[in-house]
Amino acid sequence: MIIGVKSRFKGVLLTSSALLALAGCHDGSNAEHPNTEEPVSVSYEVTVTNLTHAQPMSPVAVVIHSAGNLWQVGQPATVSLEKMAEGGDAAELFVDPMVLAHSSGVGLLQPGMSETLSVEVESGTGAKLSLVSMLVNTNDAFTGLDAYDISSLSEGQSVTFYSSTFDAGTEKNSEMAGTIPGPADGGVGFDSVRDDVNFVAVHQGVLSADDGLLESVLSGQHKFDNPTAKIQIARIQQ
Template sequence: MNGYFSINKKLMSGALLASSLILSACSDNDSKQDDMLEFEVTVSNLTAGQPLSPAAVLLHDSQWKSFQTGHRASDELELLAEGGDNSLFLSSSLDDSYVYLAESGAGIIAPGEYESFQVQTSEKYLGTLSLSVVSMLVNSNDAIAALNGKAISALEIDESMSFELLTYDTGTEANTETADTIPGPAAQGGDREGFNVARDDVRD
């Protein structure tokens, strides 16, 4: 297990853990915000020694997916999975009308640490609302920890949900795991290459 997610709902809410996720929903008494949902998200790194890149957190319709297993990874996901840079992944996701929110965590989540933040979206999306979280395992060539489209529409106000994030090989780079080909702290003394446009895994 790489992380944990938990979500808690208020009339605005959600919570996420990276390797583990917690989602919580909250209420908002401000009349100007009555049509909004806010989720408190906490991403926790439960690994023994694997730092996680800044988490990409997305609220979206159930028809949208961050990726499809068995299919070629997008160039934006490759950049995230090889170098930990989620900026293009998030910006390109927002180009899709089914994606309502796409935010980045503040920084690396070290083993045993966590990051919490709040995300909001319109209440009109609640019926098909889903959550995705993606983060790179930085002591790897192209591995990610991800929650790929978890339905959260049934979450009640002040209720929490918890999830473990699965680990995926994106298939964009050979798994040499050497100090020259991974960007994380385990590669100290090597070239510590991150993203490389070439795709040299046995299966793309």
């Protein structure tokens, strides 16, 4: 992953009654003007570009959260991530208790195309931004960004990432007919049965029928190299 980053009083003798009067005024002032700041809304724009040749990406899912991770390499995928990685459905990610705000793309992000999403969150939450999208002509491959701390971005500042592709490890990369939900096959998406290694890893890529996997419904054009997506995050408003 590559990151680019664009009353003091002097000389006065006070009587006890005067001190009491001053104390009363001081307490009343604090009550009327507490030293607290109201939270304000902070807005971000997230632009995603599909860098692949023939791998449409499922509607981009952006979530802001204050704790936790959407996934971790070497750890089992959550069911909500599994549903996104196998079928492109991010609905359960959006209702996770850790999520503070979210945004979703309007449809498939086609190869070579870009889409910008807006998301807003209150300041002072220690916000982290995560993003996921399935490569739909695969069994369970996805790309994205996990738990990037956006709380330190100043207004007008942006950062850019080039993201790799990950294997959810929940479905074998058989590439067989009926198992690929994208236009190359139109098969089944999410299947609750896990028949792979059951941990997230960097994806090894598509094999395809052109390279000897005879039962594959994919061709050489569906192969992909890392990075597979460009992600730019910009803070646009205090």
